Amino acid sequence: MKPALQTHGLGVRFGAFQAVNDVHLSLEPGARQALIGPNGAGKTTLINLLTGVIKPTAGRIEMDGQDITAFTADRRARMGLARTFQINTLFPSLTPLLSVVLAISEREGLGAVWWRPLTRHTALFDEAHALLGRLKLDALADVPVGELAYGKQRLLEIALAMAARPRILLLDEPAAGVPEDESGELFEAIAELPQDISVLFIEHDMKLVFRFSRRISVLVAGQILTEGTPAEIGADPRVREVYLGHAHAGIHAGVAHG
Ligand SMILES: Nc1ncnc2c1ncn2[C@@H]1O[C@H](COP(=O)(O)OP(=O)(O)OP(=O)(O)O)[C@@H](O)[C@H]1O
Numbered sequence: 179m180k181p182a183l184q185t186h187g188l189g190v191r192f193g194a195f196q197a198v199n200d201v202h203l204s205l206e207p208g209a210r211q212a213l214i215g216p217n218g219a220g221k222t223t224l225i226n227l228l229t230g231v232i233k234p235t236a237g238r239i240e241m242d243g244q245d246i247t248a249f250t251a252d253r254r255a256r257m258g259l260a261r262t263f264q265i266n267t268l269f270p271s272l273t274p275l276l277s278v279v280l281a282i283s284e285r286e287g288l289g290a291v292w293w294r295p296l297t298r299h300t301a302l303f304d305e306a307h308a309l310l311g312r313l314k315l316d317a318l319a320d321v322p323v324g325e326l327a328y329g330k331q332r333l334l335e336i337a338l339a340m341a342a343r344p345r346i347l348l349l350d351e352p353a354a355g356v357p358e359d360e361s362g363e364l365f366e367a368i369a370e371l372p373q374d375i376s377v378l379f380i381e382h383d384m385k386l387v388f389r390f391s392r393r394i395s396v397l398v399a400g401q402i403l404t405e406g407t408p409a410e411i412g413a414d415p416r417v418r419e420v421y422l423g424h425a426h427a428g429i430h431a432g433v434a435h436g
Contacts, residue, residue, distance in 0.1 A: 180243040182207045182346050182376040183228065183259075188237035189400075190227055197223045199400040201237070205346065209376040210369060212387045215397035216420060221380045222264065224397065225348050228378075229261050230254045241346070260344035262335045264351045264380075270324030274315050274334050277323060278306040281341035306341075313337045313367050329353075329360030333367055340371070347371070349379035353386060365390040384421075388412065396420070 183205040190198045198220045205211055213221050226232045228239060230251035238247040246254055269277065282302050310316045313333045318326060323334065332352055339347055352368065353361040365386050368377060381387050387394060387408070394411040396403040398420050404411065411417055 179207055181205055181240070182209065182242060183378070184240045184243075185228070186238050186240070188224075188227060188234050188239060190223060190232060191235045197400050198227060198234075201397075201400075201402055203395060203402065203405075205376050205378050206393075207376055208373045209378065209393060210391055211376075211378045211393045211395065212391035213378055213380045213395050213397060214382070214384075214387055215403075219397045220400040221397055222350055223400075225261060225350055225378075225380065228348060229259060255342065258343070258345035259348070260339040260342045260346070261348040262332075262339050262350060262352060264354050266328075266331060266335070266355075268323045268331055268334060268338075270322065272323055273320050274310055274323060274326070274337070275303070275306055275319040277334060278309055278337055278341055279303060281338045282306060282309075285342050309337050309340055312340075312371075314363075327360065329356040329364055332356055332364055336364075336367065336371075344375060346376045346378070349377065351380050351382065353381065353383065361386060362389075 181204045185201050185203045188198060188201040188203070189196065201224060203224070213224065215221055223232070227234050230249060230253075234247065238245055240246065241254070241257060241259065246257070249257075272280075279302055282305055286302070307316060307319065310319050313336060315330060315333055315337060318330060323331060326334070336349070336352065349368065353364050356364060361383065368379065369390050371377065391408060393405065394408055395405040396411060396417055403416060403420065404414055406414070
């Protein structure tokens with residue numbers, strides 16, 4: 179089976195600074211893959227390259243074997259590539275239900291017919307409820323987003339990305355800012371997303387990485403240091419070396435919990 183997403187020698191240079199360098203990354207269909215690495219390693223830049231927000235200065239990107247390097251971010255999104263951001267991008271006064279309805283409408287190209295009573299779009303509301311249910315947000319469907327616990331807001335961001343019916347989901351620190359007691363629930367929802375969706379997530383908390391990923395890619399100074407199963411990565415002395423003395427150390431603890 180072809181990888182859902184694959185890069186070959188991917189790189190980007192900002193002036194004299196090589197932020198991402200010769201990256202060969204492969205995301206299998208149905209993957210639950212973590213992208214880890216110290217601050218400034220280039221993780222977000224790599225996601226921006228994959229989504230087409232920034233253009234590479236070297237290498238290429240393939241989706242299901244098709245070269246998408248020259249495709250715009252919009253075109254990649256229409257092909258089924260979705261992402262979430264490190265920062266909260268929600269409208270606080272909207273409800274989760276209407277937020278998801280809007281996202282589905284956008285997918286369906288219904289933006290131009292907003293003057294029609296929304297209640298007519300029952301299929302759309304049914305789908306929105308089903309999506310909220312999948313992320314265990316159905317009981318909160320009508321609560322203004324700004325009143326939701328932060329962990330629930332991050333779950334809603336995933337629901338919004340899912341509204342595009344993606345085949346590949348790129349999550350940039352989905353648990354950033356979420357209290358520890360809520361982050362496990364958030365990752366459980368990610369783990370339980372439909373198995374045909376390939377997920378790549380950036381995460382700093384090694385306990386979450388080792389508990390919820392099936393493969394881990396380690397990015398250091400813009401390059402992939404190594405890639406493997408959680409057991410392989412946890413046992414790799416080079417990875418321990420990178421994390422030793424680092425603020426996000428905890429690779430041993432991660433393995434112990436994994
Ligand atoms: N547009 C840009 N112009 C110049 N330098 C940039 C640009 N975008 C990112 N960088 C630099 O590239 C490096 C990688 O940044 P990036 O945000 O991708 O790292 P990261 O691994 O996601 O870090 P963190 O874990 O802190 O989020 C950093 O040194 C950053 O300052």
